[in-house]
Amino acid sequence: MTDVAPPTTRKDWSSDQEVRWCPGCGDYSILAAVQLLMPELGVRREDTVFVSGIGCASRFPYYMNTYGMHSIHGRAPAIATGLAMARPDLDIWVIGGDGDMLSIGGNHLIHALRRNINVTILLFNNQIYGLTKGQYSPTSETGKVTKSTPFGSIEAPFNPISLAIGAEATFVARTHDMDRAHMMEMFRRAHAHNGASVVEIYQNCNVFNDGAFEEITAKAHRADMLIPLEHGQPVRFGADGEHGVTAGADGKLRIVEVAEVGEDAILVHDETDPGLAFQLSRLASGPHTPTPIGVFRAVERPEYAEQASAQIAAAQAKAGPGDLQQLLLSGATWTVS
Amino acid sequence: MSDIAERTPVELDRVIIRFAGDSGDGMQLTGDRFTSASALLGNDLATLPEYPAEIRAPAGTVFGVSAFQVHISDHDITTPGDSPNVLVAMNPAALMSELDKLEPGGTVIINTDAFEERNLAKAGYDENPLTDGVTLKGYTVYEVPMTSLTKGACEALGVKPRDAERSKNFFALGLISWMYTRPVQPTIDWINAKFAGKELVRDANIAAFKAGHAFGETAELFDHPYVVKPAEQPPGTYTNISGNVAVAWGLIASSQLSELPLFLGSYPITPASDILHELSKHKNFGVRTLQAEDEIAGIGSALGAAYGGHLAVTTTSGPGMDLKAETIGLAINLELPLIIVDVQRGGPSTGLPTKTEQSDLMLAFYGHHGESPLPIIAAYSPANCFDMTIEAARLALKYRTPVILLTDGYLANGTEPWRIPDVADLPRFPMAFATGPNGSDDEGNPVYLPYLRDPDTLARPLALPGTPELMHRIGGLEKADGSGNVSYSPENHEHMTHLRADKIAGIADDIPHQEIRGDEDAEILVVGWGSTWGAISGAVDRVRAKGRRVAQAHITHLSPFPENLGEVLRRYPKVLVPEMNLGQLSKLLRAEYLVDARSVNKMRGVPFTAGELEQAILAELDR
Numbered sequence: 001m002t003d004v005a006p007p008t009t010r011k012d013w014s015s016d017q018e019v020r021w022c023p024g025c026g027d028y029s030i031l032a033a034v035q036l037l038m039p040e041l042g043v044r045r046e047d048t049v050f051v052s053g054i055g056c057a058s059r060f061p062y063y064m065n066t067y068g069m070h071s072i073h074g075r076a077p078a079i080a081t082g083l084a085m086a087r088p089d090l091d092i093w094v095i096g097g098d099g100d101m102l103s104i105g106g107n108h109l110i111h112a113l114r115r116n117i118n119v120t121i122l123l124f125n126n127q128i129y130g131l132t133k134g135q136y137s138p139t140s141e142t143g144k145v146t147k148s149t150p151f152g153s154i155e156a157p158f159n160p161i162s163l164a165i166g167a168e169a170t171f172v173a174r175t176h177d178m179d180r181a182h183m184m185e186m187f188r189r190a191h192a193h194n195g196a197s198v199v200e201i202y203q204n205c206n207v208f209n210d211g212a213f214e215e216i217t218a219k220a221h222r223a224d225m226l227i228p229l230e231h232g233q234p235v236r237f238g239a240d241g242e243h244g245v246t247a248g249a250d251g252k253l254r255i256v257e258v259a260e261v262g263e264d265a266i267l268v269h270d271e272t273d274p275g276l277a278f279q280l281s282r283l284a285s286g287p288h289t290p291t292p293i294g295v296f297r298a299v300e301r302p303e304y305a306e307q308a309s310a311q312i313a314a315a316q317a318k319a320g321p322g323d324l325q326q327l328l329l330s331g332a333t334w335t336v337s
Numbered sequence: 338m339s340d341i342a343e344r345t346p347v348e349l350d351r352v353i354i355r356f357a358g359d360s361g362d363g364m365q366l367t368g369d370r371f372t373s374a375s376a377l378l379g380n381d382l383a384t385l386p387e388y389p390a391e392i393r394a395p396a397g398t399v400f401g402v403s404a405f406q407v408h409i410s411d412h413d414i415t416t417p418g419d420s421p422n423v424l425v426a427m428n429p430a431a432l433m434s435e436l437d438k439l440e441p442g443g444t445v446i447i448n449t450d451a452f453e454e455r456n457l458a459k460a461g462y463d464e465n466p467l468t469d470g471v472t473l474k475g476y477t478v479y480e481v482p483m484t485s486l487t488k489g490a491c492e493a494l495g496v497k498p499r500d501a502e503r504s505k506n507f508f509a510l511g512l513i514s515w516m517y518t519r520p521v522q523p524t525i526d527w528i529n530a531k532f533a534g535k536e537l538v539r540d541a542n543i544a545a546f547k548a549g550h551a552f553g554e555t556a557e558l559f560d561h562p563y564v565v566k567p568a569e570q571p572p573g574t575y576t577n578i579s580g581n582v583a584v585a586w587g588l589i590a591s592s593q594l595s596e597l598p599l600f601l602g603s604y605p606i607t608p609a610s611d612i613l614h615e616l617s618k619h620k621n622f623g624v625r626t627l628q629a630e631d632e633i634a635g636i637g638s639a640l641g642a643a644y645g646g647h648l649a650v651t652t653t654s655g656p657g658m659d660l661k662a663e664t665i666g667l668a669i670n671l672e673l674p675l676i677i678v679d680v681q682r683g684g685p686s687t688g689l690p691t692k693t694e695q696s697d698l699m700l701a702f703y704g705h706h707g708e709s710p711l712p713i714i715a716a717y718s719p720a721n722c723f724d725m726t727i728e729a730a731r732l733a734l735k736y737r738t739p740v741i742l743l744t745d746g747y748l749a750n751g752t753e754p755w756r757i758p759d760v761a762d763l764p765r766f767p768m769a770f771a772t773g774p775n776g777s778d779d780e781g782n783p784v785y786l787p788y789l790r791d792p793d794t795l796a797r798p799l800a801l802p803g804t805p806e807l808m809h810r811i812g813g814l815e816k817a818d819g820s821g822n823v824s825y826s827p828e829n830h831e832h833m834t835h836l837r838a839d840k841i842a843g844i845a846d847d848i849p850h851q852e853i854r855g856d857e858d859a860e861i862l863v864v865g866w867g868s869t870w871g872a873i874s875g876a877v878d879r880v881r882a883k884g885r886r887v888a889q890a891h892i893t894h895l896s897p898f899p900e901n902l903g904e905v906l907r908r909y910p911k912v913l914v915p916e917m918n919l920g921q922l923s924k925l926l927r928a929e930y931l932v933d934a935r936s937v938n939k940m941r942g943v944p945f946t947a948g949e950l951e952q953a954i955l956a957e958l959d960r
Contacts, residue, residue: 015810017822046805051641054813062810062823067802069644070812071637072667078634082641082649083802085625086600090645090802108637111630308625315620322622324593325760327586331576332523333757334377336567 005044013038013045015065021056026177026203030124031063033183034093040184041191048091051080053100056131057124057203060095074105077112080119081304088305091191094121098139099129102158106138109198110167116195117304122187123160123200128209141286146208160200161281161296165274171197172277172297176226177204178217182293189295195303202287213287229280229294234266237290245283253279255290271298344561346518351410352565353418354513357435358427358448360394360403363506367425368405370510370527374519376577376754379567380409383871385417386750387943390607390690397459402434409517411566415718415871417751419946425509427451427483429460436472444477446512448505450484479558483508483549490548491541500537504545511549518562521550573756580719580748581608583755584652584678585615587726589622590760592648594727595734596767600647601626602638604657607690608746609680612652632660636677640664643673646770646801648730650676654746655684655697658704665739666705667813669837672788672797674733674740676726681745681867683942692942693746695867696918701741702896702925708834710841712736713896715743717870720755722748725893731766735847736840737796743895745917747944748868771800771807776819785809787821795840842897851890851899855881859888861958862909864934866892866922868944869915875947880954887954892922903930913937913957915950 013035021027038048048066052058054073061068067090071079080094094112101109101123112119128146129135135148139160144153164172171193175186183201190197202213216225223239235245236258244258244266258266270276277297284291316322354371358364365386372384385406394401408418420440426432428451439445452467466472467480487508491501507528514521525543532539553559578586592599603613605628617626625642629635636651643649653661658679668675681697683689697704701713712732716725722744729742774783775798785807788797800807809821817824818832853862855877865873870891877889890905892898906912906926912934914923920936927934937953939945 017810044805045808047803049802061812064810066808068810068812069671070810070814071640072663072813075633075637075664078629078637079641079644081629081634082600082602082627082638082643083645084641085627085638086598086642086645086647086649087802107630108634111634308627312620312623312625316623319621322589322593322619324590324622327589327619327622328757328760329574329576331578332373332377333574333576334379335574336379336570336572 005042008039008045010035010039013065015063017062019063020059022207024206025056026126026205027057027060027124029177029180030122030183030201030203031060033180034187035064036180037184037187041188043091047089048093049083050093050095051076051083052095053105054131055097055100055129056205057095057097058100074100074103075108077101077105077108077119077121081112081115081117084117084119085305085308088118088309092119094119096121096123097130098123098125098127098160099137102138102160102163110163113164113167113169113196113198115304116170116301118194118306119196120187120190120193121196121198123198124203125160125200126203126205126209127157127212128205130205130208134208157286159281162278164198165278165281165297169198169297170195170299170301171295173197173295174200174202174293176202176213176217176293178219186295189298193298195301216287216291225290227283227290227292229269229292229296231269231271231295231298233269234263235269235280235292236266243290245280253283255283271295274299346562346564349563349565350412351408351414352423352517352563353406353408353421354423354425354517355404355406355421355435355438356425356509357402357404357431358506359396359430360389360391360401361396362403362427363503364403364405364427367506367510368407370524371513371519372407372752373527373577374514374523375407375409375565376575377523378520379570380565381412381414381568381570381754382407382409382577382752383414383417384408384752385747385944388691397428397430397456399430399434399460402431404431404435409565411568413568415874416944416947419948425513427505427509429456429462429466432466432472433460433462439476442475442477444479445473446479446481446509448483448509449480450482481512481552481558486548486552487545490544494537494540494544496537496541501541501545504541507542507545508549508552511546511551512553515550515553516559516562518564570754571756575754575756577752578720578723578755579611579750579752580716580722580744581611581680581750582615583720583722584726584742584744585612587723588616588648588650588676588730589619589624590723590763591727591730592622592624594763594765595648595730597646597648597734599624600639600642600649601652602629602635602642602649603627603652604629604632604635606632606654606657608682608749609652609654609657609678611749612678612680632657633664636661636664636675640668640671640673640675643668643675644671644802648676648734649674650678652678652680654680654682654690655700656687658697658700662705665711666707666709668739669705669709669711670813671811672737673799674737676729676733676740676742678726678742678744680749681743683940689942691746693868693944694917694940694942695745695869696921696940697743698866698895698918698921698925701743708838710838710896711738712740712841712844712894713743714740714894715867715892716748717867717891717893719748719751719753723755727763731764732844734766734768735796736794736844737799738841743867745868770804771798772804774806786819787811788816789819790836790840795836795843845897845900848894848897848899850901851892851905853888853890853905855888856886857888859886859909861911861913861954862888862890862906863954864890864892864906864912864914864922864926865916866895869917872945872947872950873915876950876954879947879951880958885955885958895922898929906930906932906934911935911957913954915939915945915953917944
C-alpha cells in the first residue's frame with residue numbers, strides 16, 4: 001500500500017444500494033456534493049466512515065461505498081467520538097438532521113464540538129421532522145403549523161450557528177442544498193479542519209416543509225438574500241456588491257447600502273473572531289431576511305483524540321508499557337508459603 | 338499499674354469490628370487501614386463499608402453516620418460477619434444507629450468527648466446513654482476521651498486544637514491496632530506516604546496513632562490484647578482487593594489477553610465511579626477513558642470504539658442502565674462486542690445510591706425493546722470480579738455481542754484477600770478480524786458478507802474500518818441474513834430473530850456446568866447469584882453442621898443458564914432462592930424450569946447475614 005490514495009471517481013464512492021429519499025428531496029443534492037467531493041480529497045474509501053443517527057438524512061451512510069453506521073436517534077456524535085478516539089487514523093463524518101442533532105441528540109452535538117474531536121458534522125436542517133411525517137422541529141419557526149402544532153408552534157427555534165459557536169466549536173459554516181459548488185467548498189474546508197467541524201445545510205423537504213428556504217436560496221433571490229462570508233474580505237452582497245454589513249458604534253451589525261456608507265465602513269470578515277462570528281449568526285433571525293453563508297468561525301484548538309493519545313504516549317514514556325503482573329502486585333501484598 | 342508482661346494476648350479465632358462515626362470522622366479510612374494491616378498479617382477477611390449518600394450529611398446526626406465493618410479470621414470466611422463483636426462509636430449518633438447491631442454482651446469503645454449536650458440532642462438521646470444505666474447495660478464498655486487525648490498528643494507539634502481533633506480517627510485506629518496486635522509500621526508507612534508534603538497533618542496523624550496505641554498499652558482499662566492468627570491459605574502472593582478495582586484490573590487483563598486496546602466510556606455514578614477512576618490511572622497500558630457527557634454517550638462512545646476494534650466497556654449503576662438500554666439494543670442488532678458493567682444499587686429511581694441491592698436482574702434480561710437476548714453474568718465476591726470481567730470480555734469478543742456483567746455496591750466497595758494469579762495462567766483469547774472477502778455476489782465476484790455466520794458459534798465476522806475492499810454499512814434496521822443489507826422481509830425478520838436468540842442460547846455449550854456444593858442427597862437446594870454467595874455459603878455450612886442435608890448452587894452464568902441447571906434444580910425436593918430483591922431469579926427459574934423455587938428476600942441496602950439465611954433455610958426445611 002502506498003501513502004497516496006489511488007484516484008477515484010464519484011462511482012467508486014457510490015454504494016450499490018438504491019437511494020430511497022422522496023423524489024425532489026434536497027438530500028439528493030447533498031449526497032451528490034459529497035460523492036463528487038470525495039475523489040478530490042485524496043482519501044481512501046476504506047479509511048472513511050459515515051456515522052449517522054435516525055431520520056431521513058441519517059440514511060446517508062447506506063449510499064456511500066465506505067464504512068458506515070446508521071445508529072440510533074441523536075447518538076451519532078457520541079458514537080463517532082468513541083470511534084475517533086479509538087481510531088484517529090480514520091476520516092469520520094457525522095450525518096444527521098435538525099431533529100436528530102438539535103433535539104434528541106443536542107447534548108452529544110454540543111459536547112463533541114466542545115471537546116473538539118476530529119469529526120466532520122453535516123447538519124441537514126430542513127426545519128421539520130420528515131421521517132415521522134411532519135412534526136415541528138427545534139429549528140421550526142414560531143407559529144409553525146404542523147400535525148403536532150395545529151394551532152401553531154409556541155416555541156422559539158434554535159439558531160444552529162449561534163448554538164455551535166456557544167458550544168466552543170472551532171469550525172462553523174453554513175451552506176444550502178441549491179448550490180453544489182458552495183456545498184463542496186464548505187465540506188472541503190470542514191474536512192480539512194483538524195477538530196470538530198460543523199456545517200449547517202439549509203435543506204429543502206419538498207414533502208413536509210417545501211420552500212422553507214426559497215426566499216433566500218432561489219436563484220432569483222440569492223444575490224440579495226445570501227451574504228457570502230469570506231475570510232479577510234468585506235462582507236458584501238447583491239448582484240454588484242451593492243449591499244454590505246457594517247458594525248455600528250454601538251457594536252451592532254447592520255445591513256447597509258455600500259454607496260451610502262462608503263466601502264471603508266464595510267465590515268471585514270475574520271473567521272478567528274468568535275464575537276464577530278456570533279454577531280453574524282444573529283444577523284438573520286430566519287431564512288426570510290438576508291442571511292450569511294460560508295465559514296463563520298475557523299480557529300485552531302488542540303484536537304481531542306490527539307491529546308488523549310499524547311497522554312498515553314507520555315504515560316508510557318514515563319512508566320514504560322504496562323506490565324500486567326506488576327499491576328496486580330502493585331497494592332500491599334503478602335506471601336503465604 | 339499492671340505489668341505489661343502479665344497481659345499476655347488472648348487468642349481469638351475471629352473478630353468482627355465495626356467502626357462508626359460521623360461521615361466527616363474518617364471511619365472508612367480507619368476501617369480500611371485496619372483491614373490492610375490485617376491482610377498483611379495473613380488473616381482471612383471480609384469488609385462491609387456503609388456510608389450515607391450525602392458527602393457531608395449534617396454533622397452529628399444519625400443519618401450522617403458512616404460505618405465500616407471488618408471481619409478478620411484465622412480460617413476461611415465468606416462474609417463481613419453477622420453481628421459485630423466490637424463497636425467503636427466516635428459520637429452519640431454512631432452509638433444510636435449502630436448499637437443494636439452489636440452482639441449481646443459485645444464490646445463498645447466510646448469517644449466520650451463527643452458525648453456532650455448538643456451531640457446527644459442531635460442523635461436523639463434525651464439522656465446521656467453513658468450514664469442512664471440502661472442503654473449500655475450488659476455490654477462491655479470502654480470510655481476513652483479520644484478527642485482530648487488526640488489534642489494532647491498533637492500539642493507539642495504546634496497543631497491547632499481544631500486541626501488536631503481531625504486526627505482522632507487515627508487515635509482510634511492506634512487503640513484498636515493495639516487491642517488486636519496489628520503491626521504498627523505499615524500504618525505509619527502509609528501515613529508517611531499519603532500525607533507527604535502536608536507535614537503537620539502527617540505528624541498529627543502519626544502522633545494520634547501512636548498515642549492511641551500507647552493508651553491501650555498503658556491504660557489499665559484493658560485486661561489484655563487479642564491475637565487473631567493468620568488463616569491457612571494456599572501458597573501464593575496475596576493482596577486485599579475491592580470489587581471495583583478487580584473489575585478495572587480484569588479489564589486491563591482482558592485487553593492484554595485479547596490483544597486489543599481498552600476503551601472505557603463512562604459517566605460518573607455511585608457506586609461504579611471507582612472503576613473509571615482506577616482505569617484512568619493506567620494510561621501506560623494504552624487505556625483510553627472518556628468521561629462522557631451522559632450515560633448514553635458513555636455507552637455510545639464505547640460502541641464506537643468497539644466498531645473501531647477496541648475492547649470496549651461502559652460502567653454504570655441502575656439509573657445509567659435505564660439510559661443505556663437503547664444502545665444495548667443497537668449493539669445486539671449490530672452484533673458488536675461490548676461489556677456493560679452494572680454495579681447494582683438500591684432502586685427504583687435514585688433509590689439508595691450508596692446501598693447494595695440485586696434488583697437489576699430482570700432489567701438485564703428484559704430491559705431493552707424487541708427480542709434482544711444477550712449474555713448476563715454475575716460476580717459472587719470482590720476478588721471474583723476479576724475473573725468474571727475476563728469472562729465477560731471472552732464472551733463479548735467470541736460471540737460479537739454486548740455482555741452485561743452484574744456486580745453490586747457490596748462487591749464494589751467490599752474487599753477480601755485475593756491470591757494474585759500468574760498472568761501466564763490466564764486464558765488468552767486473541768481477537769481475529771476479517772481480512773478479505775468471505776462470499777461472492779450473483780456474478781461470482783468476491784464480496785464481504787458482514788452477517789455470514791460462523792456455523793459453530795453463529796458469530797458474524799468483524800471487518801474493521803480501514804480494511805481495504807471490505808467496506809460495508811451496518812445499522813439498527815433489520816438486516817438480511819448474510820449480506821447485512823436492510824431488509825423488511827417478514828421471513829427474514831423471523832429468521833434473524835431466531836438466529837440472534839440461538840447464538841446466545843448456544844453459549845450454554847461454552848460455559849461451565851452448574852456445580853453443587855454440599856450434600857448430594859440434600860433435602861434442600863439453596864440457589865443464589867451474585868454477592869449473596871458469602872452469606873449463603875456461611876448459612877449452608879451452619880445448617881449442615883446441625884445435621885441437616887443441604888446443597889448449594891451459586892449461578893455465575895445467568896444468560897444463558899448452564900446446560901444442566903434444570904436437571905440440578907429437579908434433583909432436590911425443595912429449592913430456596915435468597916435474593917436482595919423481590920424474587921427475580923426465582924421467577925426466572927420458575928418460568929424456565931417449572932420448579933417450585935421459593936424466594937427469600939431482603940431489600941434493606943445491606944447484605945444478608947449468614948444467620949438470617951440459616952434461619953430461612955431451617956424454616957423452609959420445616960415447612
